[in-house]
Amino acid sequence: MEQKSDKYILVVEDSQMFSRILKRSIESVEHFKVVIAESFAELKAILSENKYQFFAGLLDVNLPDAPNGEVIDYVLEHDITSVVFTGKLDENFRKKIYKRGIVDYVLKEGPSNVEYMVSLLKQLDRNQNLNVLVVDDSSSARSYIKHLLLIYQFNVYEASDGIEALSVLEANNIHLVLTDFYMPNMDGLELTKKIRTTYSSQEVAIIGMSVFGNNKLSAHFLKLGGSDFITKPFLEEEFFCRINQNMELLEHIRELKYLATKDHLTGLYNRRYLFEQGKALIDASHEKETSVAVALLDVDFFKHVNDEHGHDIGDKVLFKLGSILLNQFHAPHIVSRYGGEEFCLVLSDITEQESFDLLDGLRELIAEHCFTLDNGDILQMTVSIGVHTSRIDNLKDALKRADQGLYQAKHEGRNQVVLIK
Known part of the structure; x- marks a missing residue:
């Protein structure tokens, strides 16, 4: 769930109604922002400012002050990937505009073509x-x-x-x-x-x-x-x-x-992946005679966050926790959302002391992290972690042992790691 930076789309169109429809449709894609020029003169002014680095341009080829497609060459000279739209298109003009290096042309015939333009912009974005x-x-x-x-x-x-x-x-x-x-x-x-x-x-x-x-x-x-x-x-x-x-x-x-x-909220693996790949990781550890640690992590007093700040804020906290976990643990380790505010980690080729030190460091990192709310307030959270590191024959039994450690961590005051052999 990587956050994308804004990409500016240049729309050159003299019809305010059509440009508004385009703007609304394009900006329905989260990181697209639209800048409109209603004439060739306004287009020149916008590009001369060098205020925006345009990702792409959607160009009407028939403007009152540029009726013969002059905007196409002008925009392409500024190295802006361009799509042409027009009310009609004959074969000779089609050949000319493709030779100039446009991406595509679209006829202004109805809502479906607006959808096509948005789809085309999304495809260009993916293509990078x-x-x-x-x-x-x-x-x-x-x-x-x-x-x-x-x-x-x-x-x-x-x-x-x-x-x-x-x-x-x-x-x-x-x-x-x-x-x-x-x-x-x-x-x-x-x-x-x-x-x-x-x-x-x-x-x-x-x-x-x-x-x-x-x-x-x-x-x-x-x-x-x-x-x-x-x-x-x-x-x-x-x-x-x-x-x-x-x-x-x-x-x-x-x-x-x-x-x-994947879990749709956090971007971490889901339970299905956890049980499928967790079993494979444990089986591999038996063959290699290496150690595995299974941990359950639960956010302390998370219900208070939802009750006091709302579920939207709670979701943002979980999303950020997911990001922290993704940054701290990489393959072959498995990090998943186990359910609600609970997360599961299966750590490969790791000793008992190494797993405790690693998870205690994670606990400290989360406790020190400041979650900034929409109103500017700062929220700080702690987590409790139970971890099982002895001989692990199967994931289901290991999760039961880790859950005992998590229960003990909660019972003894939270914000701690409890290791269960």
């Missing part, structure tokens, strides 16, 4: 964290495709054949591979087979490209694990649509995996 590998033995083809991908805000890697591509994949977190079919050393079909031995279609999308595209070739590619196929030469519009569809599918899969394993 996505890595694409272009594999082609033609340097000019790679350069052209890279140019298109950079317009769409992707991070781009290159390889001249399948062998080089596998090295790039091993060294980097690649989300999408665009591969030509006919290459020396290792062609696109063989590369696809190699990739699928390591990465599933839910992890890496693969789009095949070929000048010699036909139904048999694309069907063979898809059977080998390809995600999509596109025939060269392609329209920029088709290229972007296919990439967007594949990236949206991967994003949807990631969201489903997140919802299946």
Whole structure:
């Protein structure tokens, strides 16, 4: 649940009604902020101020003082990723604007197109964290495709054949591979087979490209694990649509995996993940003959926070506690929200004394932390922790022992760690 910084969207539109609709829809996305220019003159004034670093621009091409799309070149000269919207669009104009390097065009036909523009901005935002590998033995083809991908805000890697591509994949977190079919050393079909031995279609999308595209070739590619196929030469519009569809599918899969394993409020793992992976971690400790510690952490007097300040403040306290835990513990340790204001930690390869020292340090860190409320007031919290560190045969029994330690910590005055062997 990372907090994103604001991203400014430039909207150039002379219709106040349409610009208000756009602004309301775009700013429904938490970190998007809209700046509106209603004329070419106002646009020039805004950009001359250098007050904003614009993430993207939505441009009407027919303004009273710029009726022939003059705004497009002007905004692109300021290195602002741009989407064009217009009431009508003929084929010649479509070709011209794509050659200028726009992301996309949208016709002003109804609410669905406003939704599309917002979706497009969200995709561009996501793309900044996505890595694409272009594999082609033609340097000019790679350069052209890279140019298109950079317009769409992707991070781009290159390889001249399948062998080089596998090295790039091993060294980097690649989300999408665009591969030509006919290459020396290792062609696109063989590369696809190699990739699928390591990465599933839910992890890496693969789009095949070929000048010699036909139904048999694309069907063979898809059977080998390809995600999509596109025939060269392609329209920029088709290229972007296919990439967007594949990236949206991967994003949807990631969201489903997140919802299946994470607690929606704190971003920590949920109980389901805890019991599945906690068992695996304990089993691994038996094989390696290493020690594991299982701890339960409970926020002291948390009911008072909800009663005195409201559940919204209580949720913010839990979110911050989750952030503290995420910062303090990393894999292979497991940190989860166990329920309500209670958290569970399964610590790997750790001695009894090390686990006590680590958890007592966490207790002190939380006790010293100042939770700032919406009205500026400062709230400080303490936690009680029970931890079990002796021979752990299964997670369920270890949690019962840790819960006994937590009960003892509460009974003996709270704000302490109690170790149960």
